[in-house]
Amino acid sequence: MSQQDASSVRALSERLLIASHKGQADHVVQLINKGAKVAITKNGRTPLHLAAYKGHIAVVRILLAAGCDLDIQDDGDQTALHRAAVVGNADVISALIQEGCALDxxxxxxxxxxxxxxxxxxxxxxxxxxxxxxxxxxxxxxxxxxxxxxxxxxxxxxxxxxxxxxxxxxxxxxxxxxxxxxxxxxxxxxxxxxxxxxxxxxxxxxxxxxxxxxxxxxxxxxxxxxxxxxxxxxxxxxxxxxxxxxxxxxxxxxxxxxxxxxxxxxxxxxxxxxxxxxxxxxxxxxxxx
Structure with missing residues (x-):
């Protein structure tokens, strides 16, 4: 991959973080189709962490279908399941469980x-x-x-x-x-x-x-x-x-x-x-x- 291509992927990946945080499901699909990869925030959080915490169930399902790692831990060692549990997002918790996330x-x-x-x-x-x-x-x-x-x-x-x-x-x-x-x-x-x-x-x-x-x-x-x-x-x-x-x-x-x-x-x-x-x-x- 050329330096220019790598830079383009990084930009797409950063936009994926933002779209996931905001619950922009259509935009998330577009970015994934364009080649966005999993980036992390300064706290070590992935798009799945962000969507799980905000309760954006549609985005969560898209990310899961795209093969996002369920059990990546952020800088505080929390998974997406932790982030959903902190705010009681039952739909997200259910989706993560159905996908086979680590519970403990x-x-x-x-x-x-x-x-x-x-x-x-x-x-x-x-x-x-x-x-x-x-x-x-x-x-x-x-x-x-x-x-x-x-x-x-x-x-x-x-x-x-x-x-x-x-x-x-x-x-x-x-x-x-x-x-x-x-x-x-x-x-x-x-x-x-x-x-x-x-x-x-x-x-x-x-x-x-x-x-x-x-x-x-x-x-x-x-x-x-x-x-x-x-x-x-x-x-x-x-x-x-x-x-x-x-x-x-x-x-x-x-x-x-x-x-x-x-x-x-x-x-x-x-x-x-x-x-x-x-x-x-x-x-x-x-x-x-």
Whole structure:
């Protein structure tokens, strides 16, 4: 190829990046037919990365039909599937899955596409990924599963989908937190209900020796404290510095929580009160077909 021809191909390829980003499907076809090759942006992203993120499904299908590499990773080690999951582009995710993309590639932080969808609460995207066989047990570099991330951000629907798909609520991250610890820290009551309904443990301790009850008591999360007590949490457990949840409530000047904890035996009730109905999330919808 002459220098002039190479320069022409580079120009076409750069225009392909722009057209893909803008969703100009007809222009993308023309550029490919003229010989445009796959170029990358300064962030290492291909036309497929750009179209997937923007939700340009027609362009995505054209690029896939043209043989674009599904699993190229950008400078942050994200694939086109990651980019679609970040923004919940379910149609794009479905197209990439049908084409046979890798489901569990991890980015520089160890996150898979499922982590991204769960973090942002895109439950339909989460459902598509788990149905296709994405690994619900994969952990990122902080030791978090997708369920940890859904719980942290209070995404109850995504949490329920992950639980039905077999995600383990008592799995621990790098600081020893289970999903219940995380939910209690951020006071996400609806997520806590889902976890309790999935029969999670209320007695697990993190690396500091804290149970979820310790955390909720320290942060003055009264409703969460009550729910945990009703589910059987033991207010007498001590952490690594010998403190109970009541000690932490008093230290943090949370008198109402402290009073609740002193009445713990009266508050405790049958765990079955918190069994959750997973309405609209039939287990059969998550199985492979």
């Amino acid at each position: 590639r991890q980015d520089k932080d160890g996150n898979t596409a499922l982590h991204e969808a769960a973090w942002h609460g895109f439950s339909q995207s989460v459902k598509l990924l788990v149905k296709a066989g994405a690994n619900v047990h994969a952990k990122n570099k902080a030791g978090n599963t997708a369920l940890h991330l859904a719980c942290q951000n209070g995404h109850a629907q995504s949490s329920k989908v992950l639980l039905l798909a077999g995600s383990r609520p008592d799995s621990k991250n790098s600081v020893g937190d289970t999903c219940l610890h995380v939910s209690a820290r951020y006071n996400h009551v609806s997520v806590i209900r889902a976890l309790l309904g999935a029969i999670c443990s209320v007695t697990e301790r993190n690396h500091a020796g804290d149970t979820a009850l310790h955390i909720a008591a320290a942060l003055n999360h009264r409703k969460t404290v009550r729910m945990l007590l009703e589910a059987g949490a033991d207010s007498r457990f001590k952490n690594n510095v010998g403190e109970t949840a009541l000690d932490q409530a008093r230290e943090n000047d949370n008198p109402e929580v402290a009073l609740l904890l002193t009445k713990a035996p009266q508050v405790r009730n049958m765990f079955s009160l918190y069994k959750v109905s997973h309405t609209g999330l039939e287990i059969t919808t998550l199985g492979k077909h």
